[in-house]
Amino acid sequence: MLNASLKQLAAQLLEKKISSVELTEVFLKHIKTLNPELNAFITINEEMSFAQAQVADKMIASGQTHPLTGIPVAQKDIFCAKGWLTTCGSKMLSNFISPYDATVIERFNQVGAVNIGKTNMDEFAMGSSNETSYYGPVKNPWDPLAVPGGSSGGSACAVAARMAPAATATDTGGSIRQPAALCGISGIKPTYGLVSRYGMIAFASSLDQGGPMAKSAEDLALLLNVMIGFDARDSTSLQREPEDYARDLDKPLEQLRIGLPKEYFAQGVSQDVANAVEAAIAEFRKLGATTVEISLPNTQLSIPVYYVLAPAEASSNLSRFDGVRYGYRASDYTDLEDMYKKTRAQGFGAEVKRRILIGTYVLSHGYYDAYYLQAQKLRRLIASDFTEAFKQCDVIMGPTSPAVAFNLGEKSGDPLQMYLSDIYTSAANLAGLPAMSIPVGLGDKNRPVGLHIVGNYFREAQMLNIAHQYQQVTDWHLRAPARLPEA
Amino acid sequence: MTLSVDDVKRVANLARIEISEEESQQVLIQLSGIFSLIEQMQAVDTSHIEPMSHAQDMIQRLREDVVTESDQHILFQSIAPQVEASLYLVPKVIE
Numbered sequence: 001m002l003n004a005s006l007k008q009l010a011a012q013l014l015e016k017k018i019s020s021v022e023l024t025e026v027f028l029k030h031i032k033t034l035n036p037e038l039n040a041f042i043t044i045n046e047e048m049s050f051a052q053a054q055v056a057d058k059m060i061a062s063g064q065t066h067p068l069t070g071i072p073v074a075q076k077d078i079f080c081a082k083g084w085l086t087t088c089g090s091k092m093l094s095n096f097i098s099p100y101d102a103t104v105i106e107r108f109n110q111v112g113a114v115n116i117g118k119t120n121m122d123e124f125a126m127g128s129s130n131e132t133s134y135y136g137p138v139k140n141p142w143d144p145l146a147v148p149g150g151s152s153g154g155s156a157c158a159v160a161a162r163m164a165p166a167a168t169a170t171d172t173g174g175s176i177r178q179p180a181a182l183c184g185i186s187g188i189k190p191t192y193g194l195v196s197r198y199g200m201i202a203f204a205s206s207l208d209q210g211g212p213m214a215k216s217a218e219d220l221a222l223l224l225n226v227m228i229g230f231d232a233r234d235s236t237s238l239q240r241e242p243e244d245y246a247r248d249l250d251k252p253l254e255q256l257r258i259g260l261p262k263e264y265f266a267q268g269v270s271q272d273v274a275n276a277v278e279a280a281i282a283e284f285r286k287l288g289a290t291t292v293e294i295s296l297p298n299t300q301l302s303i304p305v306y307y308v309l310a311p312a313e314a315s316s317n318l319s320r321f322d323g324v325r326y327g328y329r330a331s332d333y334t335d336l337e338d339m340y341k342k343t344r345a346q347g348f349g350a351e352v353k354r355r356i357l358i359g360t361y362v363l364s365h366g367y368y369d370a371y372y373l374q375a376q377k378l379r380r381l382i383a384s385d386f387t388e389a390f391k392q393c394d395v396i397m398g399p400t401s402p403a404v405a406f407n408l409g410e411k412s413g414d415p416l417q418m419y420l421s422d423i424y425t426s427a428a429n430l431a432g433l434p435a436m437s438i439p440v441g442l443g444d445k446n447r448p449v450g451l452h453i454v455g456n457y458f459r460e461a462q463m464l465n466i467a468h469q470y471q472q473v474t475d476w477h478l479r480a481p482a483r484l485p486e487a
Numbered sequence: 488m489t490l491s492v493d494d495v496k497r498v499a500n501l502a503r504i505e506i507s508e509e510e511s512q513q514v515l516i517q518l519s520g521i522f523s524l525i526e527q528m529q530a531v532d533t534s535h536i537e538p539m540s541h542a543q544d545m546i547q548r549l550r551e552d553v554v555t556e557s558d559q560h561i562l563f564q565s566i567a568p569q570v571e572a573s574l575y576l577v578p579k580v581i582e
Contacts, residue, residue: 099562192542206541235548304525324575329568336578345505353504360502374528376538383539416520432542
């Protein structure tokens with residue numbers, strides 16, 4: 001049951017072999033066994049989960065079913081869910097019971113999916129290891145000495161450890177793809193503007209995009225069908241005809257042209273990751289795809305550009321946390337300004353403060369042109385690199401992360417080293433392109449390796465087709481960490 | 488470009504984050520490292536490039552000027568740190 005695909009779970013529910021309440025119980029039990037060690041969830045609320053499962057069972061009984069009706073989904077704690085504690089991994093929101101639902105939550109509720117709990121994450125999604133969470137680090141289920149990646153580390157861990165069949169996540173510079181890679185699961189960040197950001201606590205609004213995590217590409221397609229859709233409450237939501245993201249899963253891959261950026265295979269990739277990625281690409285050649293070397297000459301600039309733009313937007317977005325309308329407020333202060341300063345000094349962790357300071361600096365008088373404007377210009381160069389590349393190929397492949405999961409504590413004292421783990425992922429956010437990671441092997445210390453697939457705008461169905469065809473001839477996506485107890 | 492402790496304190500004040508002398512020193516070291524990475528941006532000539540402010544070229548969507556939200560202040564204020572008579576309470580700013 002824990003290893004079943006979403007399609008298999010839906011079939012069991014439809015055939016009444018199991019009820020949603022029973023299924024919810026199975027996963028909650030597994031969470032209770034594993035979560036004390038792995039720390040993937042910040043909040044479990046059995047009562048609310050079971051209430052949703054009961055609604056789902058009624059929907060199934062009355063024949064109003066959708067492919068996800070009755071299926072438990074773990075929700076990243078960045079999505080506001082009515083009546084649920086929604087912390088965003090921060091002390092600042094440690095008492096925040098959301099009074100409303102994010103659009104993503106609402107869409108899952110409408111089809112009768114069950115919120116199985118809120119997952120741990122780097123504070124305000126700022127981190128690549130899940131170590132900046134106020135609620136403590138998440139452990140990698142493949143090896144508890146290793147980080148799960150971040151910022152969606154809790155969601156990735158939950159799916160990898162089979163505590164949930166699927167999870168939501170968000171990606172500003174790689175926060176879906178990097179933890180998916182490090183935990184050996186599949187995850188996709190859609191084209192910017194497809195998933196509503198309403199009720200998704202903002203980090204860097206021009207880069208943030210929600211997306212799903214699951215075991216397989218087939219599962220991701222079913223999740224995207226729920227998550228994507230126009231929303232008038234998000235001013236950057238795109239108005240497009242609805243698509244069935246599972247429609248092309250079974251297409252053959254002949255004619256597919258895979259672009260391999262020479263910059264991604266140059267220096268900096270560890271040998272074990274390079275080997276696994278090359279083996280995966282060989283598999284795609286067997287499936288009929290051809291490969292072509294391409295160039296993304298401004299790859300190196302994506303990190304500096306990202307670390308100007310994202311903090312700049314964050315410094316503005318996080319100004320709302322002032323201890324007045326919701327969230328934490330310091331207890332002792334002399335006047336209004338002192339209240340703001342103490343509230344923010346105590347409510348935010350070190351990494352969040354660091355990024356607010358960077359953002360405030362680059363936007364401050366006299367520095368705007370040199371940093372913020374220059375970064376926006378370079379952002380265009382980075383996006384143009386992809387436009388040029390897609391004239392020669394259909395998708396771009398490479399490693400998701402330069403190395404397998406590092407150890408807890410290994411990089412937490414050195415922000416710069418941590419930032420460099422986004423080297424392959426942040427460019428897709430800057431360009432607004434869809435990108436995904438799928439598991440393609442085990443590297444050093446038997447830790448998972450992810451393959452990064454970047455598609456052209458709105459080519460999610462094609463990317464899922466590519467990933468699905470690979471998953472038909474390989475079994476990396478079916479492997480669960482061996483050390484986990486069977487349920 | 489070299490950052491100073493005074494820069495850190497000035498920016499922390501602008502961001503309304505209290506920072507101690509000791510923290511300023513630590514933050515200075517970390518920010519200096521990050522800015523040395525950011526400085527790589529200056530090597531590129533971008534004089535003829537249009538800044539890209541957003542991932543999608545789109546026009547701001549407008550809506551009809553009609554009321555779409557209902558009054559939910561009781562619900563929203565129920566999670567506020569301090570409320571009185573439907574007002575958010577903050578320390579006095581006018582004598």
